[in-house]
Amino acid sequence: MFRGISISISFSRAPSLSSPLFLHRQPSAVLRRPPIRRKSKPFPNNSTQVRCFSPTPMMGDTWKPKPTIPVIEKATKPELFRALESALGSSFSSDPISPAPNPLIIVISGPSGVGKDAVIGKLRESRGENLHFVVTATSRPMRPGEVHGKDYYFVSKEEFLDMKERNELLEYALVYGDYKGIPKSQIREFMGRGCDIVLRVDIQGAHTLRKKLKDSAVFIFLVAESEAKLVERLIDRKTESKEDLLVRIATAREEVRHVKSFDYVVVNADGKLDEAVKLVESIIDAEKARVRRKCAAI
Numbered sequence: 001m002f003r004g005i006s007i008s009i010s011f012s013r014a015p016s017l018s019s020p021l022f023l024h025r026q027p028s029a030v031l032r033r034p035p036i037r038r039k040s041k042p043f044p045n046n047s048t049q050v051r052c053f054s055p056t057p058m059m060g061d062t063w064k065p066k067p068t069i070p071v072i073e074k075a076t077k078p079e080l081f082r083a084l085e086s087a088l089g090s091s092f093s094s095d096p097i098s099p100a101p102n103p104l105i106i107v108i109s110g111p112s113g114v115g116k117d118a119v120i121g122k123l124r125e126s127r128g129e130n131l132h133f134v135v136t137a138t139s140r141p142m143r144p145g146e147v148h149g150k151d152y153y154f155v156s157k158e159e160f161l162d163m164k165e166r167n168e169l170l171e172y173a174l175v176y177g178d179y180k181g182i183p184k185s186q187i188r189e190f191m192g193r194g195c196d197i198v199l200r201v202d203i204q205g206a207h208t209l210r211k212k213l214k215d216s217a218v219f220i221f222l223v224a225e226s227e228a229k230l231v232e233r234l235i236d237r238k239t240e241s242k243e244d245l246l247v248r249i250a251t252a253r254e255e256v257r258h259v260k261s262f263d264y265v266v267v268n269a270d271g272k273l274d275e276a277v278k279l280v281e282s283i284i285d286a287e288k289a290r291v292r293r294k295c296a297a298i
């Protein structure tokens with residue numbers, strides 16, 4: 001008797017279709033329900049079978065006739081919709097089944113010359129305002145074509161060290177004799193607006209960020225298809241002195257060994273920038289669709 005009662009109660013509170021329990025609860029309840037033995041007043045149609053499939057309450061005196069579902073071919077969509085609601089005992093919710101994903105922090109790193117700026121530039125074009133590229137502060141001189149506040153915040157060494165003292169940087173490093181650092185304020189501001197955040201850091205920076213952010217950010221490592229292609233790219237860029245070139249290439253050799261600390265590796269092959277960008281976009285989309293979502297606090 002008690003088993004019968006508990007089953008009928010769970011039926012009377014019919015889950016909405018959006019409930020993940022819906023598909024599992026109903027059939028198992030139907031299968032497990034014991035035969036009903038009643039001493040008095042049988043149901044109007046005298047059929048325990050029908051009552052098993054009815055979502056209306058089984059206890060009490062308020063027997064309601066079972067709602068009928070119209071013939072699909074003859075009913076309009078709204079008619080069917082309402083009949084299904086009535087049969088299940090609750091209206092269908094238009095609330096999103098899955099809440100909006102949290103803003104994501106995407107850390108993009110890789111050896112010098114691999115194409116970090118090129119990939120991020122395209123990503124910004126395609127994602128628009130939904131993605132904020134955190135402009136790094138740097139004490140290195142501006143290269144031809146670079147814009148202050150867009151590519152970097154170009155500051156003096158003294159200004160940079162002041163920012164560091166005031167704890168305004170999420171991460172900073174001395175790279176090839178110049179300071180580079182990520183201002184915290186920008187991340188907080190844009191995450192607050194619901195934007196995904198892209199951080200562009202060297203391997204040293206990625207290592208520090210991994211320690212700070214752990215698994216709350218996505219770490220992507222960009223590589224060229226080969227060492228030779230990376231060297232060609234750096235030569236073609238014509239922005240480094242021969243001494244600088246040597247240091248960057250020697251460092252790149254060492255850096256590719258750190259790929260294991262990243263979540264994803266993306267090959268930015270010669271002439272295939274768009275493919276690399278597409279893969280990065282897929283990674284972002286997949287990460288945002290995860291059931292156990294990342295939630296970074298800065």
Ligand SMILES: Nc1ncnc2c1ncn2[C@@H]1O[C@H](COP(=O)(O)OP(=O)(O)OP(=O)(O)O)[C@@H](O)[C@H]1O
Pocket residue numbers: 110111112113114115116117118119233234236237268269270271272273
């Ligand atoms: N897929 C690609 N095919 C050909 N050239 C590319 C590709 N990706 C980037 N480049 C070119 O390679 C050069 C290096 O790219 P970029 O400056 O973006 O590298 P980076 O990783 O940001 O370097 P750094 O860390 O030294 O600033 C640039 O001249 C860029 O236009």
